[in-house]
Amino acid sequence: MIMSPVPSIQARLRLAYDQFALDVDLNLPASGVTVLFGHSGSGKTTLLRCIAGLERPTQGFLKIGATLWQDSEHDFFLPTHRRNLAYVFQEANLFPHLSVRGNLDYAVRRLRTKDRLFSLEQAIELLAIGPLLARLPARLSGGERQRVAIARALAASPDVLLMDEPLAALDEQRKQDILPYLTGLHQNLQIPILYVTHSLQEVNQLADHLLVLAAGKVVACGPLAETLTRLDGPMALDRQAASVWQGKLVSHEAEYHLSHAEFAGGSLSLPYLDMPVGSPVRIRIYARDVSITLQPPEASSILNILPASVLALSAMGQGQTVVQLAVGEEVLLAHITQKSAMLLNVRPGMAVYVQIKGTSIVR
Numbered sequence: 129m130i131m132s133p134v135p136s137i138q139a140r141l142r143l144a145y146d147q148f149a150l151d152v153d154l155n156l157p158a159s160g161v162t163v164l165f166g167h168s169g170s171g172k173t174t175l176l177r178c179i180a181g182l183e184r185p186t187q188g189f190l191k192i193g194a195t196l197w198q199d200s201e202h203d204f205f206l207p208t209h210r211r212n213l214a215y216v217f218q219e220a221n222l223f224p225h226l227s228v229r230g231n232l233d234y235a236v237r238r239l240r241t242k243d244r245l246f247s248l249e250q251a252i253e254l255l256a257i258g259p260l261l262a263r264l265p266a267r268l269s270g271g272e273r274q275r276v277a278i279a280r281a282l283a284a285s286p287d288v289l290l291m292d293e294p295l296a297a298l299d300e301q302r303k304q305d306i307l308p309y310l311t312g313l314h315q316n317l318q319i320p321i322l323y324v325t326h327s328l329q330e331v332n333q334l335a336d337h338l339l340v341l342a343a344g345k346v347v348a349c350g351p352l353a354e355t356l357t358r359l360d361g362p363m364a365l366d367r368q369a370a371s372v373w374q375g376k377l378v379s380h381e382a383e384y385h386l387s388h389a390e391f392a393g394g395s396l397s398l399p400y401l402d403m404p405v406g407s408p409v410r411i412r413i414y415a416r417d418v419s420i421t422l423q424p425p426e427a428s429s430i431l432n433i434l435p436a437s438v439l440a441l442s443a444m445g446q447g448q449t450v451v452q453l454a455v456g457e458e459v460l461l462a463h464i465t466q467k468s469a470m471l472l473n474v475r476p477g478m479a480v481y482v483q484i485k486g487t488s489i490v491r
């Protein structure tokens with residue numbers, strides 16, 4: 129594990145354009161991926177640009193670990209080039225006349241040896257770009273270019289890594305190719321990564337923390353599993369609402385093409401995973417794939433049935449109800465019809481069983 133001295137990010141930022149105002153007060157974790165999520169125009173890029181010093185908020189206080197980057201009350205504003213950050217954009221922006229190695233060396237050259245959090249070789253290894261070092265950017269695929277851009281950002285040993293939709297310009301296949309490298313990053317680095325996306329898939333796969341913006345304001349912020357399942361947050365009411373559970377692969381049942389994994393919520397059978405026993409797994413369970421029964425079903429084609437208790441429920445319009453359930457130590461969402469909620473008399477505190485019709489592996 130590579131340690132960084134940065135404890136956390138404190139940001140109180142206010143900025144007004146003609147038609148839009150950003151107004152946030154944040155305390156973000158020192159490590160892991162914080163995903164900034166929200167509709168187009170909600171202010172994700174503006175927030176990242178404020179942190180980078182590319183916009184100057186009228187009122188701003190920004191501290192990265194122990195280092196003050198901005199304090200408008202004392203008229204202090206550290207310019208971008210003096211902020212130890214790296215920014216990865218949709219397009220890789222590599223120097224076209226330099227090889228991959230040349231691009232990486234350029235990022236490292238400015239660093240004093242003592243400022244290096246880790247070596248260039250580690251960045252090359254994390255992004256698996258060793259075989260590409262001699263090539264010019266024009267001879268790389270879009271996904272490879274983006275991996276080089278991320279390695280270059282890391283090679284600069286930033287105190288914070290800002291990523292603005294780094295996969296948005298790639299096709300679906302390239303996204304799938306690059307996502308495992310991104311998930312590896314936060315397991316290997318102790319720097320905060322702020323990652324902007326519109327994609328719920330990227331949220332489910334990458335986020336440790338989730339920050340949801342709407343019209344320039346924070347509407348939810350916290351650890352991923354908690355933020356996804358809060359009934360007063362925007363995520364639980366979405367048609368694509370899902371709970372994300374993290375656990376460990378415990379066995380395979382090859383003849384049925386199944387694997388079994390343990391979570392704080394209980395054991396689940398999953399479609400076969402070609403991973404060794406003991407591997408960490410992260411699954412997404414869509415709320416629409418969860419149903420509720422009062423008795424354990426005696427005969428059911430559904431393999432995953434777990435005891436649960438109802439924590440809370442809320443009408444979500446169009447005849448649907450969202451139910452928040454405690455399953456072991458985990459929280460699970462179910463979307464059921466309002467009529468079912470009424471017929472089963474679903475209420476907080478009630479003991480039930482959840483049937484999970486499908487799960488998908490997100491990591």
Ligand SMILES: Nc1ncnc2c1ncn2[C@@H]1O[C@H](COP(=O)(O)OP(=O)(O)OP(=O)(O)O)[C@@H](O)[C@H]1O
Binds near residue numbers: 326
């Ligand atoms: N320099 C500017 N001057 C005026 N308005 C701006 C400026 N930059 C951004 N805006 C406005 O601020 C709002 C937020 O923009 P921003 O790019 O931060 O949103 P976003 O959430 O990143 O959107 P997207 O997901 O589409 O990239 C938008 O309404 C945008 O039009």
